[in-house]
């Protein structure tokens with residue numbers, strides 16, 4: 001039973017039994033991974049991209065340092081950065097999950113087509129002054145960022161296209177080009193990966209400090225941080241950010257991390273509500289982006305294939321498109337919106353995380369802002385009953 005409790009379960013995802021099998025294979029193969037990685041780091045015999053060694057009068061120590069640098073730092077063929085997969089000819093990731101290539105240690109979302117299309121732009125109605133202040137601060141931040149990046153949010157109709165070409169609409173700022181979309185998305189995703197890690201870190205430290213359990217919040221928050229980082233890495237495979245964008249990312253992280261850290265430390269409820277309000281805006285922006293692509297307004301992305309990293313992460317079919325990827329990203333943002341609004345409605349000190357054992361179906365996460373505290377309690381209860389029932393069924397069969 002303890003292994004069931006430790007496994008996050010997604011509605012619409014694999015069965016409990018299959019999860020148990022996948023979990024076992026992960027444990028076994030993780031141990032087998034180390035010798036493979038060690039072999040590749042020490043011998044260099046299987047390095048895919050290592051340049052041919054050049055004779056040099058360097059000392060043995062310097063040569064050894066060079067070899068280490070080559071083994072550890074050489075980036076693979078993709079622009080999202082170095083990965084241990086790049087170091088070996090064998091597909092190590094296939095060993096981690098026997099079903100599909102690409103192994104992630106944290107739970108990752110899998111969507112059907114109807115899940116992806118069920119996401120809606122929804123907003124939680126503010127209930128008090130604090131809610132209004134948070135929503136106001138998010139809208140103000142958005143307004144400033146829109147001005148800075150030249151995003152007008154115009155919804156281009158066939159009428160617009162009768163008088164202006166796509167190029168002309170881009171010049172007036174009514175339409176974002178593929179590069180302009182990427183610039184905006186990369187900056188925002190680099191910021192979006194911060195809150196989950198800050199919340200997870202602070203709750204982890206609290207658990208250590210008070211010598212008590214956390215109620216399952218940490219895992220969900222770290223999953224969110226990982227998920228946002230995967231968004232960033234996915235878009236990095238199609239983008240080439242300028243030094244200006246990189247400088248902005250650096251400055252933005254420095255400011256936002258510290259502000260969010262202090263906010264979470266003082267009032268975690270406010271921090272979760274703030275993230276949820278940000279995610280409401282993210283769903284709105286990605287919905288606009290999806291509409292533009294579907295209407296052929298970003299011709300560079302017509303039938304553009306999905307990057308491999310995205311196919312692996314979201315377990316997409318090999319012929320998935322970039323549009324499918326952006327729909328999956330939007331569904332993730334809707335989940336963050338739902339989870340953070342729901343967490344903000346809880347007692348931050350005493351309630352356990354209702355989504356520690358599983359999350360509601362994607363249509364629910366994508367179409368309502370969040371659960372009230374009572375709805376969370378009911379959902380957690382139902383999930384627990386379902387898992388207990390599945391565990392009993394498993395016992396009977398074995």
Ligand SMILES: [Fe+2]
Pocket residue numbers: 189192227228231329333
């Ligand atoms: Fe994101």
Ligand SMILES: [Fe+2]
Pocket residue numbers: 192228279282332333336
């Ligand atoms: Fe998000």
